[in-house]
Amino acid sequence: MDPSSQSHSSFSLPDTMPVMVLGDCYLFPGCLLPLFIFEERYRLMLAHALKTDRMFCIGTRVKNDDGGYDLLPVSTAGLIRACKKQxxxxxxxxxxxxxxxxxxxxxxxxxxxxxxVKPLDTIIETEADYINELKDRSLDLLPDATACAGESMRNLRAALLKIDCPEMVCDILSYHFVRRSAAQRSLLMESSLEKRYDILLSELERSQEDG
Known part of the structure; x- marks a missing residue:
């Protein structure tokens, strides 16, 4: 997570983007995904991205009803923050x-x-105060710092409290704390921020009950 990164809406995107196809992999805006590039096609993809705008995205492969695989129509544009070639x-x-x-x-x-590719804009249908209330409720549902990573959890909570953008907080929480693939898929594809928070809150409450 990089709280100092640009807001979701301020980043200028190219019209085309290389795609790395992975099964059940969901990257959210504002989050970091470590990758190991070893296949020849993705070595070529990486070289292309580094020579152009340093961007590519994850194409999430999911099973369909026919026993095959489909590619989700929605992804997250990714910026290469670091690359170390072996x-x-x-x-x-x-x-x-x-x-x-x-x-x-x-x-x-x-x-x-x-x-x-085309940018997928977020729809905010309710007042800012209500969205901020949903954000606060989500943060209150984070795992107890004494029951997990301790200092790391406290640092994460403190960093999230400093972020003014409720959309970014929702995405970061979705990436780090939602484990069910179906819920991650819904969170990634949903345009409405209020509905994303509804899904997120449900998953955080589920985790508390399971824990």
Whole structure:
């Protein structure tokens, strides 16, 4: 998490973006995803991204009703914050989510996928005070610092309290504390911030009951 990162709406996105296809992997804006790049196609993808705008996204592969796989139409544009190439050609990458996007069409499929993308704007249907109330309720439902990572949890809570953007707080909590794939999928694809918080609160309450 990087509380000092830009707000979700202020980042300028390219019209096209390389796609790294992974199963059940969900990156949210404002969050960091460590990746190990070893397949040849993704080595080429990484080289392309580093030479252009340092961006690519995760294409989440999910099972469909026919027993095959579909690609979610929504993803998060990712910015390469760090990249360390090894002597064997593999690379360790830290990808930071910056904004939700929707796949519009496919510009290229080989040697790696490039999608035409459009930003997916967040809809806020209620008053700011109510959204902030939902944010506070979510923070109150975080695991007790004495029952888990202790200092790390206290630091995370303190950092989140300093973030003025309720959307970013929702995304960071969704990324770090929601474990069910179906809920992560819904949180990523939902445009309404109020509905995202409804899902998040339900999942945090579920975790408290299970814990």
């Amino acid at each position: 002597e064997d050609g593999t690379s360790h990458v830290m990808l930071q989510g910056v904004k939700r996007i929707r796949f519009d069409s496919w510009q290229q499929e080989k040697p790696f996928v490039i999608a035409n």
